Amino acid sequence: MNKIDNPVGYIFSQSQGNLLSAFQEVKEIMPNETYWQTLGEVWNRTTVIRKYHQQWKELLTAPREHAQLFMTKQERKVFYRLPSIVTVYQIHDPLKNHHDCFSYNIDENQVRSMAQGTKLIKIRVPVQKIFAYVNYQNRNEIIIL
Incomplete structure (x- = not known):
């Protein structure tokens, strides 16, 4: 799947263990709304949050508007x-x-x-x-x- 044309599809075509790294690969090309909605879904599908504490902290504190869209x-x-x-x-x-x-x-x-x-x-x-x-x-x- 082409990560430039379909970054969300690219992320979710990865295995569960690679969702966070796939998100990090394409985060810069996503608009704010897509960033937060997709990050929320990656959070939901990821089982090992604490292991990647620093990466999550950087993503969750990104200076982007519409952070509330992390939630449904x-x-x-x-x-x-x-x-x-x-x-x-x-x-x-x-x-x-x-x-x-x-x-x-x-x-x-x-x-x-x-x-x-x-x-x-x-x-x-x-x-x-x-x-x-x-x-x-x-x-x-x-x-x-």
């Missing part, structure tokens, strides 16, 4: 209704640096069910620090940059 229309509705202070949760892993993490969850029960007895991290964060709400596959995910 339904996700934006939830995002705009979040309270001024949001309580988020994450499974505590003593072997991982939690400062390198973007992804948290607003559903304590969902996190507890995945934790399998492991401790949880609970954080109260101002809504202004939240980049996005993602509910792909019912994740109830909050992205904090």
Whole structure:
């Protein structure tokens, strides 16, 4: 697939493990709206976010307009209704640096069910620090940059 004529098609013709690098190859030729919508979809299809923390941080903080398009229309509705202070949760892993993490969850029960007895991290964060709400596959995910 031609990455110049069809950058989005090019990205999603790659294997799951290569989506992020394919996005980085063509990001400069995408208009802002396409950039954010496509990056949101790449996020949803990528399973190893923390491993590529620096690359994600650069992409998520790109000085481009329309960053809200990272979220779907339904996700934006939830995002705009979040309270001024949001309580988020994450499974505590003593072997991982939690400062390198973007992804948290607003559903304590969902996190507890995945934790399998492991401790949880609970954080109260101002809504202004939240980049996005993602509910792909019912994740109830909050992205904090």
